[in-house]
Amino acid sequence: MTEAQDETGVFKALADPTRRQILEDLRGGELAAGEIAGKFPISAPSISRHLGVLKGAGLVTERRDGNRILYTLAEDRLATCIGRFLSAVCPEQIVLRHTKWRPGAQREGS
Amino acid sequence: MTEAQDETGVFKALADPTRRQILEDLRGGELAAGEIAGKFPISAPSISRHLGVLKGAGLVTERRDGNRILYTLAEDRLATCIGRFLSAVCPEQIVLRHTKWRPGAQREGS
DNA sequence: TAGATATTTAGCACATTGGCTAAATATCTA
DNA sequence: TAGATATTTAGCCAATGTGCTAAATATCTA
Numbered sequence: 091m092t093e094a095q096d097e098t099g100v101f102k103a104l105a106d107p108t109r110r111q112i113l114e115d116l117r118g119g120e121l122a123a124g125e126i127a128g129k130f131p132i133s134a135p136s137i138s139r140h141l142g143v144l145k146g147a148g149l150v151t152e153r154r155d156g157n158r159i160l161y162t163l164a165e166d167r168l169a170t171c172i173g174r175f176l177s178a179v180c181p182e183q184i185v186l187r188h189t190k191w192r193p194g195a196q197r198e199g200s
Numbered sequence: 201m202t203e204a205q206d207e208t209g210v211f212k213a214l215a216d217p218t219r220r221q222i223l224e225d226l227r228g229g230e231l232a233a234g235e236i237a238g239k240f241p242i243s244a245p246s247i248s249r250h251l252g253v254l255k256g257a258g259l260v261t262e263r264r265d266g267n268r269i270l271y272t273l274a275e276d277r278l279a280t281c282i283g284r285f286l287s288a289v290c291p292e293q294i295v296l297r298h299t300k301w302r303p304g305a306q307r308e309g310s
Numbered sequence: 311t312a313g314a315t316a317t318t319t320a321g322c323a324c325a326t327t328g329g330c331t332a333a334a335t336a337t338c339t340a
Numbered sequence: 341t342a343g344a345t346a347t348t349t350a351g352c353c354a355a356t357g358t359g360c361t362a363a364a365t366a367t368c369t370a
Contacts, residue, residue, distance in 0.1 A: 098216075124345090158345095168286070176282055180279050195355060197278055233318090243361080246360075250358090267317085
């Protein structure tokens with residue numbers, strides 16, 4: 091998949107207000123699908139599909155915990171993708187990233 | 201219109217790769233509709249509609265110059281909107297804005 | 311004014327999106 | 341194993357998005 095299509099997946103995911111709100115809700119840490127669904131007036135299957143779109147765009151990751159499936163925000167992915175676009179269009183605007191240091195973390199290649 | 205809907209208009213506009221490319225093309229300064237259309241393999245009416253979407257989202261402005269209609273990128277609008285969302289979701293990522301000083305420019309209120 | 315050029319508007323076709331309900335799948339618990 | 345709980349998958353439907361061509365509008369030029 092080309093980088094442009096990749097970016098399109100992210101921006102399409104961000105085009106829906108429910109999905110943007112899910113990302114904001116995940117800011118506080120991982121949440122189960124049901125916990126997320128409980129915050130919205132739409133059905134659980136619809137939320138499940140929104141989560142699938144976010145996962146497909148790489149904006150969240152999931153892990154199973156017994157009964158439940160927990161979703162986590164992929165901050166790096168979001169900031170990298172938006173930052174790349176913003177610097178391509180508005181070089182005057184710079185996304186400054188306060189990345190946390192993690193032991194053993196490698197710097198990304200190009 | 202609420203702020204959320206306002207933001208939705210911007211992200212919906214950014215969801216299409218042709219529209220994102222138009223914004224990048226406008227980075228160098230204003231362009232006529234026909235000049236923009238000449239860069240893409242799709243018809244002039246289709247480009248015209250894309251320009252209408254971008255204008256509706258506030259991401260470009262237009263002015264008539266004789267025969268032609270010239271479009272200009274609204275950098276502030278783009279950076280402000282994306283920056284607001286990014287800081288709502290990833291507070292660790294900050295959009296730094298090198299705004300140009302303009303005589304008589306007022307700082308925005310809240 | 312007539313015609314050429316630039317652009318938008320109107321209307322059609324087709325694919326995608328986003329909601330729903332019902333059913334399937336996975337896991338836990340008695 | 342049977343049933344309860346959590347979640348996803350499948351399939352339907354109405355609305356939206358995006359391409360096209362034809363026609364309308366605006367401006368320039370002869």
